[in-house]
Amino acid sequence: ETGVTQSPTHLIKTRGQQVTLRCSSQSGHNTVSWYQQALGQGPQFIFQYYREEENGRGNFPPRFSGLQFPNYSSELNVNALELDDSALYLCASSRSMGNTGELFFGEGSRLTVL
Amino acid sequence: AQRVTQPEKLLSVFKGAPVELKCNYSYSGSPELFWYVQYSRQRLQLLLRHISRESIKGFTADLNKGETSFHLKKPFAQEEDSAMYYCALSSGSARQLTFGSGTQLTVLP
Numbered sequence: 365e366t367g368v369t370q371s372p373t374h375l376i377k378t379r380g381q382q383v384t385l386r387c388s389s390q391s392g393h394n395t396v397s398w399y400q401q402a403l404g405q406g407p408q409f410i411f412q413y414y415r416e417e418e419n420g421r422g423n424f425p426p427r428f429s430g431l432q433f434p435n436y437s438s439e440l441n442v443n444a445l446e447l448d449d450s451a452l453y454l455c456a457s458s459r460s461m462g463n464t465g466e467l468f469f470g471e472g473s474r475l476t477v478l
Numbered sequence: 479a480q481r482v483t484q485p486e487k488l489l490s491v492f493k494g495a496p497v498e499l500k501c502n503y504s505y506s507g508s509p510e511l512f513w514y515v516q517y518s519r520q521r522l523q524l525l526l527r528h529i530s531r532e533s534i535k536g537f538t539a540d541l542n543k544g545e546t547s548f549h550l551k552k553p554f555a556q557e558e559d560s561a562m563y564y565c566a567l568s569s570g571s572a573r574q575l576t577f578g579s580g581t582q583l584t585v586l587p
Contacts, residue, residue, distance in 0.1 A: 367521075397574065406482075406564050406577030407522070420572025454522065465510060465529075465568050467575065469522040 366391045368470035370455050376476045377445050385440040385473045387455030395419070396438040397467060398430060399454040407454055413438050414460055442475075450477045480505040480569050484578035491555050492586050499550040499581045501539075501565030510568040511548040512575070513539055517561045525550075525563070535559070555585045 369388045377383050389396050395414045399407035409422035413432035427443040436457070442449055452474050456467035481504040491497045503509055513525040526534045528541040528548060539550045548565060562582050566575040 397572070399575075399577075404487075404579070406484075406566075406579050407575070409572075409574040409576070412572040412574060414572075420570055420574055422574065465512065465527060465573055466524045471521050 368455055368457050368468055370453075370470035370473050372473055373471070374474045374476075376478060378478050379445055379447060381445050381477075382441065382443045383445060383475060385442075385453050385455075385475075387438045387440070387457075387470060389436045389438070389455075389457035390468045393457035393459055393468065394436050395458045395460050396432055396436065397456045397458070398438070398440045399456065400424075401452040401454055401472070402448075403451070410440070410453075445477045447477050450475060480567050480576045482565050482567050482576050482578040484563075484565055484581050486581045487579070488582050488584070490584045490586060493557055494554050497552050497555040497559070497583065497585075499563050499565075499583065501548045501550065501578060503546050503548060503565075503567050505546075505567055505569065507569065509541065509543075509546075509548075510573075511539075511541060512566045512568065513537070513548075513550050514564045514566055514577075515561050516564070522564070555583075557585045557587060559583060560585045 397412040398410040401407040411421040412419045416432045431439045452472040455470045511528045515525040565578040
């Protein structure tokens with residue numbers, strides 16, 4: 365069983381730039397959620413994708429957007445980067461049917477905004 | 479709005495001693511609570527969920543609705559229990575998780 369994979373693992377951007385982060389869900393999972401984890405904090409929910417549509421969103425501005433593809437992989441896009449966007453971005457996948465509430469996390473993409 | 483509070487950032491205990499990691503929540507609905515753990519150089523993973531009422535690696539957690547708490551307990555800590563522990567509450571149509579800020583547990587030899 366292939367786990368959740370994310371790319372890139374690390375990246376550095378400057379303020380105002382745009383970034384795209386990628387995630388491949390675990391085999392058999394059709395739902396992908398994205399979380400932002402600032403240093404010293406717990407993960408914070410950004411949004412979730414199911415059947416290629418946004419299925420829930422946390423308290424993040426519209427410059428945070430996403431996509432889900434037919435193979436259930438997903439992208440997180442952040443426009444007009446700000447210094448506070450520096451964080452670890454975690455992708456998590458799950459099943460929609462028989463969902464016990466368990467999320468399976470990737471190792472994350474660490475974004476630094478200068 | 480829902481909120482999860484873990485009052486201890488750091489907790490150290492000696493091997494064989496009991497350990498309790500505190501978690502309090504605020505939620506207007508019926509809570510669904512989890513403990514996630516992150517061992518060194520590993521990804522975040524589920525430890526246990528309150529609905530299952532199970533013991534995993536010797537850990538248990540009881541939901542106390544009166545005190546709005548979901549503390550994680552283990553009677554005899556082991557060195558391999560050293561990790562970051564996050565309490566989380568599930569809510570919303572997406573069953574998104576609201577995490578606490580985490581407790582770094584260190585079990586000393």
